């Protein structure tokens with residue numbers, strides 16, 4: 809399945825394809841591309857036939873150690889290796905950029921993400937963060953969510 813999927817950094821020309829997978833008015837990709845242009849993050853997607861099957865971002869400002877965030881695979885592609893491929897792409901990018909580790913977070917009840925991270929060989933840092941954030945639901949309405957995450961660390965080899 810992953811052989812027909814290619815992970816790469818997103819560029820401004822990808823905006824229409826990325827936005828087509830978002831709730832109306834969410835502006836997620838638009839904002840990420842703006843921040844990427846400012847150099848604060850790297851935004852990448854796994855592409856299948858010019859359609860994004862999943863996305864991820866590497867936050868370069870996060871506490872001196874870059875943090876892999878917003879890993880998301882569209883429901884139809886979950887469990888087929890896309891999330892793993894995006895994590896491996898992000899690790900390789902961070903290693904090439906000269907970092908020797910990165911952080912990853914997973915919600916305390918997100919067993920899927922935790923299992924994926926465990927397979928990647930992450931170790932717990934013992935830290936937890938709680939975030940309150942707005943999001944746009946499938947009907948285009950703004951909602952607020954509270955999430956507590958455990959923070960993990962992955963050592964990188966260039």
Ligand SMILES: CC(C)(COP(=O)(O)OP(=O)(O)OC[C@H]1O[C@@H](n2cnc3c(N)ncnc32)[C@H](O)[C@@H]1OP(=O)(O)O)[C@@H](O)C(=O)NCCC(=O)NCCS
Pocket residue numbers: 878879880881882885886887888889890891892893913914915918919920921923924927
């Ligand atoms: C969590 C998520 C990113 C995993 O990506 P994925 O492409 O489904 O995972 P992969 O196929 O690469 O890896 C599968 C492994 O991860 C775990 N896994 C996590 N979510 C899974 C899912 N929905 N279906 C199957 N396996 C899943 C399994 O342990 C599996 O290991 P196995 O193959 O040995 O059984 C994806 O399911 C997703 O986008 N979920 C919703 C958003 C989310 O929770 N993001 C993570 C934020 S920290």
